[in-house]
Amino acid sequence: MxxxxxxxxxxxxxxxxxxxxxxxxxxxxxxxxxxxxxxxxxxxxxxxxxxxxxxxxxxxxxxxxxxxxxxxxxxxxxxxxxxxxxxxxxxxxxxxxxxxxxxxxxxxxxxxxxxxxxxxxxxxxxxxxxxxxxxGVNWSPTSSPETGLPEAATDADATLDGYPLPEPGETLLAYGWRVTGEDSKVVFHSGIDLQADAGTPVLAVEEGIVAYASDRGAYGNLVVINHPGGKQTRYAHLQSIEISLRQKVRRGDRLGSVGTSGSPDVGEPHLHFEVRSNSDLGWVAEDPALYLRSQVSER
Structure with a gap:
C-alpha cells in the first residue's frame, strides 16, 4: 500500500x-x-x-x-x-x-x-x-465545531490508572521508531505490544465512551475509547470485541480478548495498546509505557 x-x-x-x-x-x-x-x-x-x-x-x-x-x-x-x-x-x-x-x-x-x-x-x-x-484525520465527539478537529487537551482529570490486561505482559515491541525488513524501512510504532495468550481478557484502563469497535484493516479488531481530559486509548488485534459503539465503560471493564487479527504479520498473540492525546494536530500518539509503568510497579 x-x-x-x-x-x-x-x-x-x-x-x-x-x-x-x-x-x-x-x-x-x-x-x-x-x-x-x-x-x-x-x-x-x-x-x-x-x-x-x-x-x-x-x-x-x-x-x-x-x-x-x-x-x-x-x-x-x-x-x-x-x-x-x-x-x-x-x-x-x-x-x-x-x-x-x-x-x-x-x-x-x-x-x-x-x-x-x-x-x-x-x-x-x-x-x-x-x-x-x-x-486521514478522525472526527471525535470533542471536536471543535469550527475546525472539526479535537480541541486542545486539558490536563485536568487526564488520568489512566488501569492496566489493559489482567496481569502485566512482556513488552514484545516498544513505542517509537524502528528499522524493519530486508529493505531497512524506517517505521513508527505508535503503541506498545504486550504479550498475552489468545483469549486473555482485554480491559479498559479508564472510564470513557467507545468511539470505535470493529475491524480496522491492519489493526484487526480494534476498540477505541475516548476518556475525560483529552485522552484516548486503542486496543488492537483482538480475537473478539465484547462492547459496542458509544457504550460507556468503566475502568476494568472487559472490552474483548487478545488475538492475532489484522495484518498478516501480527505473529504471536498480543495486545497492541496505544495512548493518544487530542490537540490541534489531531490525536497525537504518546508512549504508553509512561502510563503503564506506574501500574506495573503497584502490582
Whole structure:
C-alpha cells in the first residue's frame, strides 16, 4: 500500500524510507488539474438510510469508519441512524476544515500533520478554497465545531490508572521508531505490544465512551475509547470485541480478548495498546509505557 493510501486511510504507521516525491514550495503551481481527480468535496455521495441499517454497516459499505460519517452528518451526533435519513458520504476518511484567507497547502499540511502534496491532490490540484478536506484525520465527539478537529487537551482529570490486561505482559515491541525488513524501512510504532495468550481478557484502563469497535484493516479488531481530559486509548488485534459503539465503560471493564487479527504479520498473540492525546494536530500518539509503568510497579 502506498504512502498516499496510508494517509488517506488514516493508519498509524508512517513509512519514511523509499522514494517520496518532493513537495513543491507552492504545490498549486506544480501540477495540472487534468492530472488530478475531482476534489474530494465534489465527490460526496448521498445515502438514504433503509430500515434495519446501522451506522457501522453503512460505514463499512463505503469503506469508512463511523466517526467519519458522524463528522459529516451532525444529525447523527444526537443518536443513531434512522430510516429515511439522508447522509453525506465522503470518498475517504477525513474531516473538513475552514481555511483562513491566504493560507497555503504547506501551512495546512504543517497544521494538520498531513503531506502538502496529498492535500493538494485530494482537493483537486488547486489553491486552497474556503473549506478544505483533510484526509486521514478522525472526527471525535470533542471536536471543535469550527475546525472539526479535537480541541486542545486539558490536563485536568487526564488520568489512566488501569492496566489493559489482567496481569502485566512482556513488552514484545516498544513505542517509537524502528528499522524493519530486508529493505531497512524506517517505521513508527505508535503503541506498545504486550504479550498475552489468545483469549486473555482485554480491559479498559479508564472510564470513557467507545468511539470505535470493529475491524480496522491492519489493526484487526480494534476498540477505541475516548476518556475525560483529552485522552484516548486503542486496543488492537483482538480475537473478539465484547462492547459496542458509544457504550460507556468503566475502568476494568472487559472490552474483548487478545488475538492475532489484522495484518498478516501480527505473529504471536498480543495486545497492541496505544495512548493518544487530542490537540490541534489531531490525536497525537504518546508512549504508553509512561502510563503503564506506574501500574506495573503497584502490582
Amino acid at each position: 502506498s504512502l498516499f493510501h496510508r494517509l488517506i486511510l488514516g493508519t498509524s504507521v508512517l513509512l519514511l524510507a523509499g522514494p517520496i516525491a518532493p513537495v513543491a514550495a507552492n504545490p498549486s503551481e506544480s501540477a495540472t488539474p487534468s492530472a488530478c481527480p475531482a476534489p474530494a468535496l465534489d465527490r460526496i455521495q448521498r445515502h438514504t438510510v433503509a430500515a434495519g441499517e446501522s451506522l457501522e454497516a453503512i460505514a463499512e459499505q463505503y469503506n469508512l469508519i463511523p466517526a467519519t460519517l458522524i463528522g459529516f452528518n451532525p444529525q447523527l451526533r444526537g443518536g443513531g441512524v434512522q430510516p429515511g435519513m439522508e447522509l453525506k458520504i465522503p470518498p475517504y476518511n477525513g474531516i473538513t476544515v475552514n481555511v483562513n484567507p491566504g493560507q497555503t497547502w504547506p501551512e495546512l499540511a504543517s497544521a494538520y500533520n498531513v503531506r502538502a502534496d496529498v492535500l493538494f491532490e485530494v482537493n483537486g490540484c488547486q489553491p486552497p478554497q474556503a473549506v478544505a478536506f483533510i484526509p
